[in-house]
Structures are given as structure tokens and as C-alpha cells.
Amino acid sequence: MSFPKPIATTREVTGIPTGRLAVWWVIASEIVIFGGLVTCYLLMRLKHVSWGDEAANTSTAAGALNTFVLLTSSLFIVLAHAAAEKRDTVKSFKFIWYTIGMGGVFLVVKAYEYTTEITHGYTIFKSVFWSFYYTATGLHALHVIGGMVIMAIISFDVKKGKELQRVELIGLYWHFVDIVWIFLFPLLYIAK
Amino acid sequence: MTAESHGHTNYVKIWGILLVLLVISLVGPELEIPVLTLITAFGIAVVKAVMVAAYFMHLNIEKKYIWYVLISGIVALLVLFAGLSSDIMVDDGANWQDCIATSSCVEQRL
Amino acid sequence: MGNTVNAHVDAHAHDHHEQDFWSKYVFSTDHKMIGFQYLFTGLFMAAVGGYMAYVFRMQLAFPGESVPGFGTVTPGNYNALITNHGTIMIFWVAMPMLIAAFGNFLIPLMIGCDDMVFPRLNRLSYQIFLLSTIILLAGFFVPGGAFGGAWTSYPPLSARGEYNLTPLGAPIWLVAVALEIVAFLLGGINFVTTVMNSRAPGMKMMDIPIVIWMIIIAVVLFMFSVGPLVAGAVMLLFDQVLGTSFFVPSGGGDPVLFQHLFWFFGHPEVYVILLPEMGIVAEIITVFSRKKLFGYKLIVYTTFTIGVLSMIVWAHHQFIAGIDPRMASVFSFTTILISIPIAVTFFAYIATLYGGSIEFKTPMLWAIGMIAVFLVGGVTGIYLGASGLDIYFHENTFVVAHFHYTMFPIVILGGFAGIYYWYPKMFGRMMNETLGKIHFWGTIIPFNFIFMPLFALGIGGQHRRIYNYMNFPDLASPEFQDLRVLATTATVIMLLFQIPFVINLFRSMKHGEKAGNNPWKANTLEWVAPSPPPHGNFPEGMPEVYRGPYEYSVPGREKDYWPQNVPN
Numbered sequence: 065m066s067f068p069k070p071i072a073t074t075r076e077v078t079g080i081p082t083g084r085l086a087v088w089w090v091i092a093s094e095i096v097i098f099g100g101l102v103t104c105y106l107l108m109r110l111k112h113v114s115w116g117d118e119a120a121n122t123s124t125a126a127g128a129l130n131t132f133v134l135l136t137s138s139l140f141i142v143l144a145h146a147a148a149e150k151r152d153t154v155k156s157f158k159f160i161w162y163t164i165g166m167g168g169v170f171l172v173v174k175a176y177e178y179t180t181e182i183t184h185g186y187t188i189f190k191s192v193f194w195s196f197y198y199t200a201t202g203l204h205a206l207h208v209i210g211g212m213v214i215m216a217i218i219s220f221d222v223k224k225g226k227e228l229q230r231v232e233l234i235g236l237y238w239h240f241v242d243i244v245w246i247f248l249f250p251l252l253y254i255a256k
Numbered sequence: 257m258t259a260e261s262h263g264h265t266n267y268v269k270i271w272g273i274l275l276v277l278l279v280i281s282l283v284g285p286e287l288e289i290p291v292l293t294l295i296t297a298f299g300i301a302v303v304k305a306v307m308v309a310a311y312f313m314h315l316n317i318e319k320k321y322i323w324y325v326l327i328s329g330i331v332a333l334l335v336l337f338a339g340l341s342s343d344i345m346v347d348d349g350a351n352w353q354d355c356i357a358t359s360s361c362v363e364q365r366l
Numbered sequence: 367m368g369n370t371v372n373a374h375v376d377a378h379a380h381d382h383h384e385q386d387f388w389s390k391y392v393f394s395t396d397h398k399m400i401g402f403q404y405l406f407t408g409l410f411m412a413a414v415g416g417y418m419a420y421v422f423r424m425q426l427a428f429p430g431e432s433v434p435g436f437g438t439v440t441p442g443n444y445n446a447l448i449t450n451h452g453t454i455m456i457f458w459v460a461m462p463m464l465i466a467a468f469g470n471f472l473i474p475l476m477i478g479c480d481d482m483v484f485p486r487l488n489r490l491s492y493q494i495f496l497l498s499t500i501i502l503l504a505g506f507f508v509p510g511g512a513f514g515g516a517w518t519s520y521p522p523l524s525a526r527g528e529y530n531l532t533p534l535g536a537p538i539w540l541v542a543v544a545l546e547i548v549a550f551l552l553g554g555i556n557f558v559t560t561v562m563n564s565r566a567p568g569m570k571m572m573d574i575p576i577v578i579w580m581i582i583i584a585v586v587l588f589m590f591s592v593g594p595l596v597a598g599a600v601m602l603l604f605d606q607v608l609g610t611s612f613f614v615p616s617g618g619g620d621p622v623l624f625q626h627l628f629w630f631f632g633h634p635e636v637y638v639i640l641l642p643e644m645g646i647v648a649e650i651i652t653v654f655s656r657k658k659l660f661g662y663k664l665i666v667y668t669t670f671t672i673g674v675l676s677m678i679v680w681a682h683h684q685f686i687a688g689i690d691p692r693m694a695s696v697f698s699f700t701t702i703l704i705s706i707p708i709a710v711t712f713f714a715y716i717a718t719l720y721g722g723s724i725e726f727k728t729p730m731l732w733a734i735g736m737i738a739v740f741l742v743g744g745v746t747g748i749y750l751g752a753s754g755l756d757i758y759f760h761e762n763t764f765v766v767a768h769f770h771y772t773m774f775p776i777v778i779l780g781g782f783a784g785i786y787y788w789y790p791k792m793f794g795r796m797m798n799e800t801l802g803k804i805h806f807w808g809t810i811i812p813f814n815f816i817f818m819p820l821f822a823l824g825i826g827g828q829h830r831r832i833y834n835y836m837n838f839p840d841l842a843s844p845e846f847q848d849l850r851v852l853a854t855t856a857t858v859i860m861l862l863f864q865i866p867f868v869i870n871l872f873r874s875m876k877h878g879e880k881a882g883n884n885p886w887k888a889n890t891l892e893w894v895a896p897s898p899p900p901h902g903n904f905p906e907g908m909p910e911v912y913r914g915p916y917e918y919s920v921p922g923r924e925k926d927y928w929p930q931n932v933p934n
Contacts, residue, residue, distance in 0.1 A: 070479070070480045070481035070902075071481075071908060072474060072479040072480055072481050072560060072564040073484075073564075075479065075563055075564040075565070077562065077563050077564065077565050078319065078321075078562050078563055079319060080319055080322070080563070082559055082563045082564070085559050085562060086483070086484065086555050086556075086559045088322050088325060088326070089325070089554075089558055089559065089589070090555060091326065092325050092326055092328070093329075093551055093554075093555070093589045093592075094593075095326065095329040095330065095333075095593070096332060096333065096589070096590055096591075096592070096593025096594065097594075097596045097597055098593075098597070099330070099332075099333040099336075099593060099594075100333070100336065100593045100594025100595070100596070100597035100627065101597035101601075103333055103336050103337050103340070103594065104598075104601070106337070107337065107340055107341060107344040108344065108620065108623075110345055111344060111345045111346075112618075124282070128278065128282055131278055132275065132278060135271060135274050135278065135304075135308075136271070138271075138308060139270075139271040142312045143267060188608060188610055189608070189609060189610060189611075191618060192610075192617065192618045192619055195601075195604065195610040195611065199600060199604060203600065235312075235313075236313055239308050239309070239313045240313075242308055243304075243305045243308050243309065246301050246304045246305050246308070247301050247305065249281075249301070250281065250297035250298055250300075250301050254281065254285055254293070254297040255285075255293070255297055255298075256285070328590060329593075332590045332591065332593075332677060333594075335677055335678055336594055336626075339626065339630070339678070339680070339693065339697075340626045342690040342692065343622050343623075343626065343689050343690055343693070344620055344622065344623055344626070346690070
């Protein structure tokens with residue numbers, strides 16, 4: 065059944081398209097969710113000096129590689145958006161799938177890290193630092209997976225030239241996930 | 257936002273700058289100066305985040321009040337941090353004993 | 367534009383007739399139907415929560431005796447009932463009724479558009495909410511029983527099954543609350559986006575009815591305060607299910623951290639509920655005193671101030687948790703400071719009433735009753751805001767009485783005011799005035815007999831977390847027990863007086879007097895639409911707005927009201 069769009073959707077009183085406005089509000093609420101977690105972590109970290117030693121066991125190389133991967137994926141999705149604005153649907157489709165691929169690489173690296181850490185005994189139970197580590201990166205990884213799924217779904221509509229504004233919307237979300245990682249990287253990996 | 261206004265941003269160039277910043281944030285801690293580590297690790301994280309937000313998320317050409325919305329969220333977090341810091345970052349009470357869990361009466365009731 | 371719009375609306379109306387039962391009532395994307403779904407779920411949960419209150423009040427008045435309709439109350443039952451009474455009344459009654467039901471029903475109608483901007487997101491929001499309701503109630507039927515660690519779920523009690531003895535109930539409760547929050551985040555994004563982007567042509571920021579302003583500010587407040595609690599809920603769930611130690615001190619965690627996360631949300635939550643309800647009252651008192659709302663802009667700006675201030679008062683719930691005394695002073699100050707903008711708003715309401723031609727119709731009674739009762743709640747809040755006094759009052763029934771003197775007028779009196787006022791628009795017929803007035807007096811008088819005794823009991827030092835006072839010789843004196851029996855009797859009477867409402871609600875749907883478009887002669891846009899509004903809301907064409915919503919009794923005009931959509 066085709067879904068009739070209400071008149072409400074066609075209005076644009078603020079001058080920002082409704083979809084984009086909603087994504088900004090999603091991001092605002094996500095900022096507070098991730099921010100709340102990071103705030104808790106920071107407070108505990110500043111209290112417990114010993115967490116620096118725990119953090120020495122995370123792999124900076126893997127973290128840096130993942131930062132590189134996500135930054136690159138951000139570039140791809142913004143290029144997909146630029147292509148979509150020029151109505152170059154094939155190119156946009158291609159860049160969306162490059163982004164999904166980069167998300168896949170990110171998850172593979174993450175899985176490798178988790179495996180190494182767990183086999184060395186650094187499980188979620190080892191200390192509160194590791195609890196935070198797995199919670200924060202796990203929540204982030206869930207967002208990565210969610211973004212990849214949504215991108216895969218919308219990519220086929222985009223290829224047909226439908227709903228092109230969605231490339232920008234998923235892009236905003238993806239950049240936000242990237243920014244979360246930009247902060248998690250120094251918090252969990254660099255600061256020893 | 258129109259297609260023309262996007263033409264001004266060279267995304268690949270921004271990406272290049274981001275990678276250079278990433279390298280700096282990795283090299284910084286190797287010098288083992290704590291203050292420098294803080295600046296290179298967290299200062300650069302902020303710079304990277306702002307660059308991604310401004311150029312990739314197009315906040316540079318977005319309506320101003322989107323900034324206000326996002327910044328309100330960050331201000332809420334600062335308030336949270338300030339309110340919590342005097343409680344969470346003190347060690348009083350860290351000697352709490354888990355005597356309930358060890359007592360046999362609870363085990364009986366389970 | 368008119369033609370195309372009408373064609374569009376006609377197409378909608380056509381769809382409407384072809385819908386079968388499931389797509390009309392269950393999987394509807396129409397904002398009005400989703401509002402009703404929230405409303406009736408909320409009313410059902412209010413009955414469940416009221417039943418719980420009845421059971422544990424009976425236990426307090428007649429300890430150990432079998433409660434009619436429940437049986438003997440064990441300590442575990444008692445804790446589970448208290449916990450779920452609080453949880454249900456806040457998260458499953460106040461939120462769905464005041465924000466989701468009225469927000470969904472009113473926002474598109476009052477800003478003059480045909481639906482929410484994301485109708486399917488709206489439907490998803492209700493479905494997640496319904497799922498959370500089912501999960502919460504399922505908690506009562508698992509081994510070990512429902513969670514009994516208070517609606518605040520403080521760790522370490524809530525973090526380990528060994529401590530709270532409900533190893534299954536606790537995570538179920540937590541998951542239900544988390545899903546409920548997700549449902550309201552989705553709904554909230556929809557609300558804010560709709561009001562920002564889809565107002566009728568001509569409706570400027572300062573032409574938006576107060577109730578919409580208040581709902582939106584409440585939703586934004588919710589979004590900015592709930593995030594840390596979502597993170598905290600994930601952490602607590604890991605503590606419960608996996609056995610991590612975020613909040614368990616023996617494992618290196620910090621239980622006070624969760625208290626902060628909870629109240630960083632929990633206090634703004636009070637205002638998240640209060641604001642929509644104050645908006646409802648503002649609409650009602652202007653209509654029934656036939657007078658322009660006093661200080662529209664003043665109210666909007668003070669509402670912003672309330673929103674901002676409410677983010678920095680949370681730790682007054684933790685004065686006895688051993689928080690830093692220096693911070694306690696700061697939070698005492700901000701807590702007492704926030705009473706100023708609240709008082710300003712209420713003075714503006716009283717100034718609106720002053721000199722008006724007041725009609726005591728049922729909605730007006732509820733609205734004025736709300737202002738009067740909330741006053742008592744607000745004034746006793748000053749006692750509790752002062753950190754020194756709070757140390758005595760916080761753990762006895764004084765704080766319970768204060769809480770109910772604020773929450774009851776907000777949720778119950780305000781909620782009923784809204785239902786009586788918008789019922790003609792919702793169902794196209796008037797409610798019975800006599801039954802409505804019986805319901806009002808039968809609710810507000812017993813209410814005072816429930817909670818006034820609790821103030822006295824609290825000042826007398828009666829601790830508030832006690833299953834059976836008879837087990838404590840110091841608390842079991844007969845005069846205190848008499849007050850408890852009085853409160854319990856009043857509870858039963860008040861619950862019985864809800865029967866006229868239920869009769870009125872369902873009987874008036876069929877047999878009430880036909881309402882017509884605008885029975886109260888009000889100005890706002892929802893009264894332009896037919897009652898009940900069809901799918902698409904405005905079959906005559908989408909309205910345009912020419913003035914603010916409160917132009918009553920304008921000198922030199924024939925009628926004493928001047929709807930927003932009338933050009934001149």
C-alpha cells in the first residue's frame with residue numbers, strides 16, 4: 065500500500081527540510097546519550113589514576129587504523145551526498161557502498177581487537193575500565209552496524225533516483241558516529 | 257542549501273587535513289610530556305570533530321540555530337560533569353564493605 | 367493553493383472509509399488515533415497504578431490482614447507494588463497522557479496541519495510504548511516477582527539479584543523503562559519537528575498556543591536530560607545481567623553515580639510533566655474567563671527559564687545520599703530559585719482569572735482545582751529544598767505527601783481537565799456536566815484526606831519505607847495508626863469516585879449532546895475542524911492564521927471571541 069504523505073511533510077517553516085531537521089534532533093539526543101557515558105567514564109578515570117595502566121593494554125595501532133577507516137568512510141559518504149545533489153545516482157550508489165565497505169573494515173578490526181583482548185584476559189569483568197571500554201565501543205559499534213544497514217536499504221532507492229535527500233540524512237548520522245569515535249579514540253586508546 | 261554552495265568545499269582536502277591531525281595526535285604522546293599529550297590527544301580530537309561537523313555535516317552553511325541545539329546538548333553535559341565532579345572524584349566511601357552479599361541469611365532466602 | 371489542498375484532503379477522506387478495523391484502530395498512522403491509543407493505555411495504566419495504591423494503603427492501615435481483591439501482602443509484594451506504582455504513574459500514566467496523548471491529538475490540530483510530519487514514526491513510537499507496557503506488566507509473572515527496589519532503582523540494591531532478590535524482575539523493569547524512554551524520544555523528535563516546520567501559514571512563533579509551547583519545551587527538556595540516564599540504564603543492565611560493576615562498590619564502581627544520572631533526568635522529568643499540564647490549564651482558564659491570557663510572552667519566557675533552571679536542581683533529591691555539602695548549598699539555592707519563575711507563571715494565570723467572566727464548567731473546575739492543590743505542593747517544596755530541613759523530612763512521609771501534592775494535581779487533575787475540555791473535539795459529543803462535577807468533588811476532597819495526614823505523619827517522624835509499622839514500637843502509636851486508616855479510607859473513596867468518570871467517558875461517546883465545531887467558543891485552530899476531526903483534519907481547507915490565540919472579549923467586536931483563522 066502506498067503511503068500518502070501528509071501536507072505537514074511538505075511545509076518548511078524553518079527553512080530546513082523536515083528530514084534534516086529531525087536528524088539534527090536525533091543527533092542532539094545522541095550527543096547526550098554518548099556524552100553521558102563519556103562523562104561517567106571521564107569522572108571515574110580522573111579519580112582512578114590506575115586506569116592509565118589498564119588503558120595501556122588497548123591497541124593504539126588498531127584504534128588509529130579504525131580512526132583512519134572511519135574518517136575515510138566519512139569522506140566517501142559526503143562524496144555520495146555531493147553526487148546525489150548532482151543527481152549522479154550511479155556514483156552516489158557506488159560511494160554509499162564504499163562507505164558500507166569501510167564500516168565492514170571497521171567492524172573486522174574491532175572484532176580482531178576484542179578477540180585479542182579477551183584471549184589475554186581483558187574481559188568486560190576485569191575492571192570498571194574494561195566495562196566502560198566494552199560498553200562504549202560496543203554501543204558505538206551498534207551505531208556503525210545500524211548505519212550500515214540503513215545505508216544498504218536506501219542505496220537501491222538512490223540508484224533508481226528516488227528519495228535522494230536520504231543520502232544527506234544518513235550522511236549526517238554517519239559523520240556523527242565518526243565524531244563519537246574521534247573522541248573515544250583518545251579517551252580509550254591514546255591517554256595511558 | 258543549494259548545490260552551488262557545496263562546490264566551495266574540497267572534501268578530499270579536508271580529509272587530508274584530518275589524516276595529518278590524526279598522525280599528530282599519535283606522535284604527540286610519544287614525546288611523553290603529559291601536557292602535550294593532553295593537547296595533542298584531546299585538543300586535536302576537538303579540532304577534528306569541529307572540522308567534520310563544519311565541512312562534512314555542512315554546519316558551516318546550516319541555519320544558526322542547529323548550532324544552538326547541538327551546543328545546548330554539550331552544555332547539558334558540562335553541567336552534568338560539574339555537578340557530579342565533587343561527588344564522584346573523591347575517595348571517601350571507597351572503603352565500603354560488601355557485607356550483605358557474604359552473609360548467609362541472604363543465601364538462605366534465595 | 368486551495369484546490370490542490372482540498373483534492374488532497376478528499377483523497378485522504380476516501381482512504382479513511384476503506385480502512386478495515388486493524389488499519390483504522392490498531393495500525394493507524396493518524397495522529398488522533400495514536401493520541402487515543404496513548405490516552406486509553408494511559409487510563410488503563412492509571413487504573414492499574416491506582417489498584418496498587420489501594421493494595422499497599424490497605425496493608426499500611428490493616429497490616430497483615432488479607433486485602434479484598436488481592437490477598438495477603440508479603441514484604442516482597444509490598445516492595446513490588448510501591449515500586450511499580452511509582453514507575454507506572456510517572457512513566458506509563460503521566461508521560462503518555464500529558465505529553466503523548468494530548469501532544470499527538472493537539473499538535474497538528476492546534477498548529478493547523480493535517481498530521482505529524484512523520485506519521486509512521488509516530489505509530490512506531492506507540493508500538494514501542496505498548497511493548498514496554500507489556501514487558502513491565504510481565505514482570506509480575508516471573509519467578510521472584512516484580513522488581514521492588516523503588517522507582518528510582520538505586521544501586522547497589524538494584525544492581526545485583528542477590529541484593530534485591532528479584533533477579534528476573536529487575537532487568538525486566540529496567541528494559542521496560544528504557545524502551546518507554548526510546549518511545550518518547552522518537553515521539554518527541556516528531557513533535558519538535560512538526561511544530562518547527564509545519565505550522566499553518568501566518569502562524570508566527572508568538573501565535574503558537576501556550577499548550578503547544580509548553581509541550582515542545584517539555585519535550586526538548588526531556589531529550590537533553592534523558593541521555594545520561596539511557597547510558598546509565600545500559601550500564602545498570604550490564605551490572606544486572608552480565609555482572610559488571612559500574613555501580614557496585616565492591617567491584618570498584620560508584621553507586622552515587624547512578625543516583626546522579628537518575629536525578630539528572632528525574633528532576634527535569636517533573637517539569638517535563640508539569641509544563642504540558644500548565645499549558646492545558648492556560649488554555650482552559652482563558653476560555654472560561656473569556657479574557658485574554660495575561661502576559662503571553664512573559665509566560666513563554668518564564669517557561670524557558672523554568673526549563674533551563676530545572677537542569678541544575680537535580681541533586682536536591684540526594685541531600686541525604688552523602689553528597690558534597692558545598693554542592694548541596696548550590697543545589698538548595700537553585701531549587702528555591704526555580705520557585706520564582708513557577709510562581710510568575712501561576713500569578714499570570716491568576717491575573718488572567720482576575721476580572722474575567724468566569725464560567726464554572728467542569729474543565730474549569732479541574733483547572734482551578736489544579737492551581738489550588740499545586741500551591742500546597744509548591745509551598746512544601748520550599749521546606750524540602752532547604753538542605754538542612756530536608757535531612758529530617760526526606761526519609762519520612764512528608765516527602766511522600768509533598769510529592770503527591772505536586773504530582774497529583776499535575777497528572778490527575780490536569781489530565782482530567784484536559785480530557786473534559788477536549789472531549790467534545792475528540793468524540794464529537796459533550797460529557798455530562800453533573801457526573802463531571804461529582805467526579806471532581808469526589809476526587810479532590812478525598813485527595814486532601816489522603817495526603818494531609820501524611821504531612822502530619824511525616825512531621826511526627828514516620829519513616830516512609832516501612833512495610834508494617836506495627837513491627838516498630840516507636841512508630842506504632844495508635845494516633846498515628848488512626849491517621850493511616852484515615853488516609854486509606856480516603857484512598858478507597860477517591861478510587862470509587864472514578865466510576866462516574868468511566869461511565870461518563872463511555873456513555874457520552876454514544877449518548878452525549880452533539881458538540882458542534884466549537885462548543886466552548888474558543889479561538890485556537892482545533893475548534894475550526896469538525897468534531898471529531900476526519901482524517902486530514904480540515905476538510906474545509908487548511909486554515910491560515912491572522913492573530914494570536916487569546917483574543918477574547920476584544921472591545922468593539924460583536925462576539926467575545928476571535929478565532930485565529932478569521933481574517934477580520
